[in-house]
Amino acid sequence: MTAGGPRLAVEGVSAGYDRITVLHDLTLAVAPGELLAVVGANGAGKTTMLRVVSGLLPARAGRVRLDGEDVTGRPAERLAGAGIAHVPENRLVFPGMSVADNLTLGAYSRRRAGRTAADEDRAIVWDLFPRLRDRALQSAGTLSGGEQQMLAIARGLMARPRLLLLDEPSLGLAPKLVTEIFSVLGRLRDRGDLAVVLVEQNARAALRIADRAVVLDRGRLLLEGTPDELLTDPRVQAAYLGRGYTPATT
Amino acid sequence: MIDLLQLVVAGLSTGAAYGLVGVGFVAIHSVTGIINLAQGEFAMVAGFVAIALLGAGFPLAAAAVAAVVTVAVLAGVIERVAVAPAAGSSAVVYIMLTLGVSTTLKATALLVAGPQPRALPAFTPGVLDLGGVQVRPQDLWILVATVIAAAALYVFLERTTTGRAFRACAEQPVAARLVGISPSRMSTLSWVLAGIVGAVAGVVSSPVFQTDWNIGLFLGLKGFVAASMGGLASIPAAILGGLLLGVVERLVAGYISSGLQDAVAFFLLIILLVARPSGVFGRTGAVARV
Numbered sequence: 001m002t003a004g005g006p007r008l009a010v011e012g013v014s015a016g017y018d019r020i021t022v023l024h025d026l027t028l029a030v031a032p033g034e035l036l037a038v039v040g041a042n043g044a045g046k047t048t049m050l051r052v053v054s055g056l057l058p059a060r061a062g063r064v065r066l067d068g069e070d071v072t073g074r075p076a077e078r079l080a081g082a083g084i085a086h087v088p089e090n091r092l093v094f095p096g097m098s099v100a101d102n103l104t105l106g107a108y109s110r111r112r113a114g115r116t117a118a119d120e121d122r123a124i125v126w127d128l129f130p131r132l133r134d135r136a137l138q139s140a141g142t143l144s145g146g147e148q149q150m151l152a153i154a155r156g157l158m159a160r161p162r163l164l165l166l167d168e169p170s171l172g173l174a175p176k177l178v179t180e181i182f183s184v185l186g187r188l189r190d191r192g193d194l195a196v197v198l199v200e201q202n203a204r205a206a207l208r209i210a211d212r213a214v215v216l217d218r219g220r221l222l223l224e225g226t227p228d229e230l231l232t233d234p235r236v237q238a239a240y241l242g243r244g245y246t247p248a249t250t
Numbered sequence: 251m252i253d254l255l256q257l258v259v260a261g262l263s264t265g266a267a268y269g270l271v272g273v274g275f276v277a278i279h280s281v282t283g284i285i286n287l288a289q290g291e292f293a294m295v296a297g298f299v300a301i302a303l304l305g306a307g308f309p310l311a312a313a314a315v316a317a318v319v320t321v322a323v324l325a326g327v328i329e330r331v332a333v334a335p336a337a338g339s340s341a342v343v344y345i346m347l348t349l350g351v352s353t354t355l356k357a358t359a360l361l362v363a364g365p366q367p368r369a370l371p372a373f374t375p376g377v378l379d380l381g382g383v384q385v386r387p388q389d390l391w392i393l394v395a396t397v398i399a400a401a402a403l404y405v406f407l408e409r410t411t412t413g414r415a416f417r418a419c420a421e422q423p424v425a426a427r428l429v430g431i432s433p434s435r436m437s438t439l440s441w442v443l444a445g446i447v448g449a450v451a452g453v454v455s456s457p458v459f460q461t462d463w464n465i466g467l468f469l470g471l472k473g474f475v476a477a478s479m480g481g482l483a484s485i486p487a488a489i490l491g492g493l494l495l496g497v498v499e500r501l502v503a504g505y506i507s508s509g510l511q512d513a514v515a516f517f518l519l520i521i522l523l524v525a526r527p528s529g530v531f532g533r534t535g536a537v538a539r540v
Contacts, residue, residue, distance in 0.1 A: 054428065
């Protein structure tokens with residue numbers, strides 16, 4: 001582990017499905033304690049990028065490094081134990097199991113760490129998402145969309161990740177819930193060590209809490225900068241924020 | 251009335267054996283998507299192993315347990331050696347593969363044990379008279395073994411971390427990988443579980459059905475029908491499906507014609523596949539559940 005180096009480094013990664021290449025020579029980095037927003041249109045390669053980082057999809061070229069260590073090509077089930085938590089698109093909670101069992105499985109990669117460690121982690125995520133505690137014994141399939149999203153994030157946190165990857169956490173949620181979930185993401189980042197990659201189509205909400213942001217376009221890095229820089233960029237305004245958008249004055 | 255009760259008891263016991271074999275289909279299919287055509291052969295091999303050990307002087311209980319353990323290991327080895335290397339293949343490849351495994355096991359049994367059927371002795375001899383209903387004690391043994399196997403499976407799946415991981419893999423394979431559950435390990439585990447339930451069925455039903463090299467076809471088909479009642483996705487539904495099939499078979503044999511007994515399963519299967527492909531106890535569009 002190199003002191004002061006990036007938590008995640010994606011170096012010249014290309015990836016795709018069958019004969020289609022989705023990501024082209026993508027390079028980006030995230031520091032510990034940093035929240036990086038990744039915005040872009042449908043099909044820009046945001047989800048593909050996360051799938052490569054978490055090991056669900058092999059890269060065709062390039063390297064992925066976690067704290068300097070080359071983890072390219074390691075399968076997802078092993079990267080979960082190495083500190084990468086990927087909260088996938090559409091939540092993918094275990095619907096037939098209780099909220100509590102979903103959380104227990106979130107700590108699966110650390111199952112040898114013992115019961116007390118898992119209990120501590122559960123207390124932490126219940127503190128972040130008090131609603132989940134109220135529904136601990138309810139089966140996850142009966143939760144609302146917002147609660148399922150909270151559960152998916154909580155399940156990811158149970159692995160004590162160094163890097164948290166979030167794919168469209170705001171998808172299909174009411175604005176109030178988006179605010180609630182994003183404020184938790186802000187709190188996680190403020191703890192100082194966790195690096196967060198937030199993939200969002202809701203660029204406005206994402207840029208509000210991000211430290212830095214990148215814009216992907218057809219599998220390539222289009223822009224990179226602070227949220228303020230991106231919010232005032234005419235290309236971003238036109239393509240991702242809707243015409244006539246003016247940054248909030250607060 | 252006595253006749254009816256007698257038929258029902260006998261039907262429940264054969265049905266329990268079908269159900270156990272059916273649970274094996276569910277265990278493998280829900281985690282790997284594979285329909286294991288060698289499922290019935292697990293029962294056949296276990297029957298022969300138990301008979302051989304008994305013949306070699308082991309007590310019946312030890313022979314039975316050793317047969318189950320042997321088949322559990324065999325199933326795990328088959329998964330590692332024959333199935334895992336084909337990971338990612340199409341359904342047709344797996345059908346050919348498991349058919350090949352089935353044929354190999356049958357041919358080996360025929361070479362080693364010969365074509366004559368053999369059988370374990372009934373675990374307890376005699377006939378029980380329960381208020382006029384004549385019951386073979388072996389029928390009760392089959393039911394007791396099924397209850398114990400089902401209860402052990404329930405505790406394993408609901409109360410242990412590995413069991414939860416197994417269910418997670420069946421419910422949501424991508425998310426299961428993301429929390430660190432290895433799909434290939436769970437695949438091996440599913441074969442071992444299928445080996446165990448198949449072996450239990452083969453051992454306890456040997457005194458009733460006898461064991462020969464081809465008994466796996468019979469048990470496998472009946473077990474498949476049982477499992478299909480829950481859309482190959484639910485363990486309780488497979489056991490219920492087995493019990494239902496066993497009872498209906500006996501009633502048809504007793505009241506209509508014993509020649510029709512074996513047609514019942516296929517008649518049920520055809521109706522099922524046409525009318526309710528997701529199973530009698532399954533729900534259309536429901537998520538796979540173990």
